[in-house]
Amino acid sequence: MHSYGTLLILLIIALGIAGLLHTLGTVLGPKARNPLKDQPFECGQIAKRPLRQRISVKFYVVALLFILFDMEVVFLYPWAVVFKDLGWLGFWSMITFTSVLVLGLVYVWKKGALDWE
Amino acid sequence: MPPESLDLVGHVTGWWRLTPEIALATGSALLLVYEAFAKPSNGRRPALIAAGVVLVALVLTLTVPLSGATAVFREMAVVDPFVQYFRVLFSVAALFGLLLAWRSNEIRARTAPEYYALFLALVFGMMLMASAADFIMLMIALEIVSLMSYILAGFRRGHAKSAEAALKYVIYGGAASGAMFFGFSILYGLTGHTHFSLIHEALRAAVPKGPELVALSAAVALIFAGLGYKVAAVPMHMWSPDVYEGAPTPFTAFLSTGPKAAGFAAMIRFFYVTFADHTEGANLLSDITSFPWIYLIIASAVLTMTIGNLAAIGQRNIKRFLAYSSIAHAGYLLIGVAAFSQAAISAVLIYLAFYVVMNLGAFYVVIWVRERTGHELIEDYKGLGRRAPLVAVVLTLCLFSLTGLPPLAGFIGKYYIFAAALERGAEMGPALACSPELRETMGLLSRIGCSIASGGVFYALAIIGALNSAISLFYYARVIRKMFLENAADESPIPVDASARLVLIPVALFLVVFGVYWGPLKSAADRASLIHRPLVESRADSTTAQRTPSSAANGSTASVSARARVPHDEYGQAQVAR
Numbered sequence: 001m002h003s004y005g006t007l008l009i010l011l012i013i014a015l016g017i018a019g020l021l022h023t024l025g026t027v028l029g030p031k032a033r034n035p036l037k038d039q040p041f042e043c044g045q046i047a048k049r050p051l052r053q054r055i056s057v058k059f060y061v062v063a064l065l066f067i068l069f070d071m072e073v074v075f076l077y078p079w080a081v082v083f084k085d086l087g088w089l090g091f092w093s094m095i096t097f098t099s100v101l102v103l104g105l106v107y108v109w110k111k112g113a114l115d116w117e
Numbered sequence: 118m119p120p121e122s123l124d125l126v127g128h129v130t131g132w133w134r135l136t137p138e139i140a141l142a143t144g145s146a147l148l149l150v151y152e153a154f155a156k157p158s159n160g161r162r163p164a165l166i167a168a169g170v171v172l173v174a175l176v177l178t179l180t181v182p183l184s185g186a187t188a189v190f191r192e193m194a195v196v197d198p199f200v201q202y203f204r205v206l207f208s209v210a211a212l213f214g215l216l217l218a219w220r221s222n223e224i225r226a227r228t229a230p231e232y233y234a235l236f237l238a239l240v241f242g243m244m245l246m247a248s249a250a251d252f253i254m255l256m257i258a259l260e261i262v263s264l265m266s267y268i269l270a271g272f273r274r275g276h277a278k279s280a281e282a283a284l285k286y287v288i289y290g291g292a293a294s295g296a297m298f299f300g301f302s303i304l305y306g307l308t309g310h311t312h313f314s315l316i317h318e319a320l321r322a323a324v325p326k327g328p329e330l331v332a333l334s335a336a337v338a339l340i341f342a343g344l345g346y347k348v349a350a351v352p353m354h355m356w357s358p359d360v361y362e363g364a365p366t367p368f369t370a371f372l373s374t375g376p377k378a379a380g381f382a383a384m385i386r387f388f389y390v391t392f393a394d395h396t397e398g399a400n401l402l403s404d405i406t407s408f409p410w411i412y413l414i415i416a417s418a419v420l421t422m423t424i425g426n427l428a429a430i431g432q433r434n435i436k437r438f439l440a441y442s443s444i445a446h447a448g449y450l451l452i453g454v455a456a457f458s459q460a461a462i463s464a465v466l467i468y469l470a471f472y473v474v475m476n477l478g479a480f481y482v483v484i485w486v487r488e489r490t491g492h493e494l495i496e497d498y499k500g501l502g503r504r505a506p507l508v509a510v511v512l513t514l515c516l517f518s519l520t521g522l523p524p525l526a527g528f529i530g531k532y533y534i535f536a537a538a539l540e541r542g543a544e545m546g547p548a549l550a551c552s553p554e555l556r557e558t559m560g561l562l563s564r565i566g567c568s569i570a571s572g573g574v575f576y577a578l579a580i581i582g583a584l585n586s587a588i589s590l591f592y593y594a595r596v597i598r599k600m601f602l603e604n605a606a607d608e609s610p611i612p613v614d615a616s617a618r619l620v621l622i623p624v625a626l627f628l629v630v631f632g633v634y635w636g637p638l639k640s641a642a643d644r645a646s647l648i649h650r651p652l653v654e655s656r657a658d659s660t661t662a663q664r665t666p667s668s669a670a671n672g673s674t675a676s677v678s679a680r681a682r683v684p685h686d687e688y689g690q691a692q693v694a695r
Contacts, residue, residue: 089126103146110153 061113072101131189134196136181137174137204138244144170145237152230160229164219167233168212171240175208186649192312193251195386197649202641203247203382206470210375211240213477216620217367221484223273224365232272236371239265243379250390252301252311255383259297259347262376263290270364270372282363289346289356297343303336313390314650320391321405330406337410340387341417347380348447351420358428361440366487369436370480373443374473381450381469385462388414388454389648401458401544414455415578422448422585430592435483435495438592439476442519445589446472452578453534461537462646467638468530471518471631475527478624479515481617482508489611495596500605507613509600511621516593518628521586526631531586535579542575 079086079094086093108114132139148166155162178201186197214236218224224232242261249255267290271283305311307329308319325333346353361369392410393402404411425445432438450472453465485508486501487493502509518527613621631638 089129093129100146103150107150107153110150 058116065108065113068104069101072098127191129190131187131196134181134187134189135194135248137177137208138241138248140174140177141170141237141241141244144173145234145241148237149230149234152234158226158229160224160226161219163230163233164215167237168215170237171208171211171215174240174244175205175212178204178208188250188649190254193254194245194248195250195649196248197647198645199382199386199648200244200248202466202645203378204244206378206473207240207243207247207375210371210378210473210477211236213473213481214367214371214375217370217477217481217484220481220488220617221365221367222488223367225274228272228274232269235265235269239269239371240375243375246379247382247386249383250313250386252305252313255387256298256301259343259383260294262347262379263294266290266372266376269368270360272368273363273365276363278363279365280363282360285356286360289353293343293346293353296339297346300336300339300341300343303332303339307332307336313387317391317405317650324406333406334410338413341384341410341413344380344384344387345417348377348384348450349421349444350417350447350451351424351444352417354421354425354444354447357444358437358440361443362434362437366436366480366484366493369440370477370484373439373480374476377443377447378469378473381454381465384454385465386648389457389462390650393457400460401541404457411455411457412574414451415574418448418451418455418578419581420448421445421451422582426585426588426592429589432592433494433496435493435498435596438495438596439479439483442589442593443476445585446476446519448585449531449534449582452538452582455578456534456537456541456575458537458541459643459646460533460540462648463639463642464530464533464537466642466645467533467635470638470642471526471530471628474624474627475515475518478621478628479512479519481620481624482512482515485617495599498596498599499603500600500608502601503608503610504605505611505613507618507621508611511625512600513597514625514628516597518632520590520593522590524629524632526628526635529632529635531582535582538575538579538582542573542579 075097076094079090083090144167148163148170151166152158152163183196183198183201186195188195215233218232218236239262242258242265245258246255246262249258267283267287270286271279273279301311304316307325308316310316310319320333342353346356349357361373364372388410389402392404392406394405422445425441425443425448429438429441429445432441450465450468453461453468455461456464483493486498489505490497501512514525518525521527521531
């Protein structure tokens with residue numbers, strides 16, 4: 001089965017070793033369970049309150065917008081490297097691309113998504 | 118001018134052939150920003166702007182000369198009569214969809230601009246789906262359609278059902294897209310190409326055998342799962358009743374027609390360009406691989422028709438009822454895809470055109486009734502025949518047309534679909550499914566398959582389709598019986614306003630007229646059914662019409678395709694070593 005057969009064997013071996021070690025640990029290891037030990041591990045401290053905190057929905061909007069404009073920069077970097085070779089066509093392509101994003105920014109601004117309060 | 122080595126121009130060559138798409142995308146963005154700055158309106162102004170944008174796209178579709186068929190953007194997209202047909206279909210469906218949104222009270226004035234902007238982006242994605250000739254482009258187009266659909270399905274803010282619809286849709290959609298892209302990646306691994314026609318040539322050059330055939334089967338099954346999800350084919354249909362019920366009704370109406378048609382466009386282009394043997398002028402297409410993918414579609418078609426129809430019988434909510442009925446219609450359309458001939462593509466195109474009108478017509482009535490009475494249960498349609506005769510008659514026409522009763526348009530659509538299946542059944546020998554390679558690799562299973570793999574399976578398909586139409590008559594007629602034969606508690610007449618008349622009467626006329634005189638549509642669909650296969654076409658244009666890739670360097674039209682085929686180094690420079 002071509003070269004992928006090797007991968008399959010590797011997968012079986014990997015799963016086998018992991019499974020074997022886990023089983024050995026469970027079967028042979030000493031078992032002394034108590035409620036304290038069964039709690040979620042949190043840097044040694046006993047958890048005093050729910051570990052999951054609620055975060056204001058505003059953070060999500062900001063994070064989303066941040067990723068959006070971050071991605072723009074990801075596209076801008078390689079473009080800037082070969083800017084001279086690309087010529088005017090490359091220039092106008094990028095202008096079109098960024099102006100679409102600027103339109104988005106204008107919309108977001110006007111809609112008040114950037115206001116914290 | 119950019120240096121020749123970079124060849125940026127190749128990436129944008131022929132961009133103006135996509136002007137309808139560009140108009141929609143630009144219109145969508147500008148509408149959003151304009152409405153953010155303009156005075157708040159009652160929701161009517163953005164609808165009018167959106168309608169204007171769609172009209173511009175329609176006019177551009179009809180006026181920009183086509184000159185045969187062309188590939189654009191390094192042949193990632195194709196503009197051919199097939200795309201033109203779908204552009205017109207989508208524009209008409211979009212205008213109808215805007216009309217429904219205008220009518221409905223479910224789109225709040227405050228969020229209306231966003232609804233219409235997203236709607237335009239959705240139509241843009243649908244058009245792109247019809248013209249995608251490459252996995253990457255298809256992926257982008259499909260995701261545009263999906264993302265817009267998720268948001269629009271959850272557009273009734275504060276409604277639990279709407280939120281449920283959006284969430285279910287996102288989860289199903291994400292899984293289906295993931296499956297499809299996985300399928301693409303396997304196919305890419307097998308052939309080394311992302312372009313449909315290059316994959317076709319790779320498969321033809323080295324017909325997959327043994328383990329490769331298994332990989333190909335997995336890839337096609339996964340890709341079909343993704344596309345089948347888009348058209349709500351069983352077993353990828355689970356999302357649709359909940360989404361159709363929860364989404365705002367005007368969007369439900371559009372979702373059950375537009376994106377479904379786009380899914381069929383992508384499905385047809387993918388299967389026909391990748392697997393069909395191109396013989397000039399032949400009607401029935403033969404498969405280049407020994408892999409019986411057609412049986413996958415046949416199985417799905419049978420399940421889709423049957424489950425859609427059987428589940429529709431028990432529905433009480435009219436939106437869910439129409440959702441299951443639209444699943445059943447996807448089943449009939451899949452018969453056309455499975456029949457795999459030029460006549461079958463043409464039949465699917467005709468069916469889609471009629472289906473869009475009759476389904477949107479039925480939904481218009483649903484929205485009208487909801488607006489007037491506030492109800493959307495089938496129970497509430499009691500006595501509608503006396504309370505609002507015109508509305509009831511038009512709904513009856515739409516439902517009879519959906520059943521496929523002559524002399525209405527739906528009958529013509531079904532007739533062509535079943536005829537294509539029977540034609541395929543009459544022509545087909547066992548060769549399609551029973552190549553020796555397959556017999557070796559799949560053993561007993563394929564021998565069982567081969568015994569039913571004569572043309573008989575297509576006769577069976579047509580008979581199952583006809584039986585399902587009979588089942589569908591039962592539940593469509595039940596709604597009609599409620600309207601005309603049962604009495605409501607409140608028998609007061611509901612006045613039909615002029616604007617409703619302006620929609621209902623043309624819909625009724627369309628269904629009746631095209632049921633009797635469908636010639637022009639048939640010829641348009643016949644033209645559109647000749648799907649453009651970019652690289653193969655350009656090679657045929659060149660003076661030395663040989664079937665080897667290297668000959669493509671001859672002739673100016675072929676040079677672009679040759680460049681696309683040559684591997685590029687990191688700066689996009691063609692490696693001319695070969």
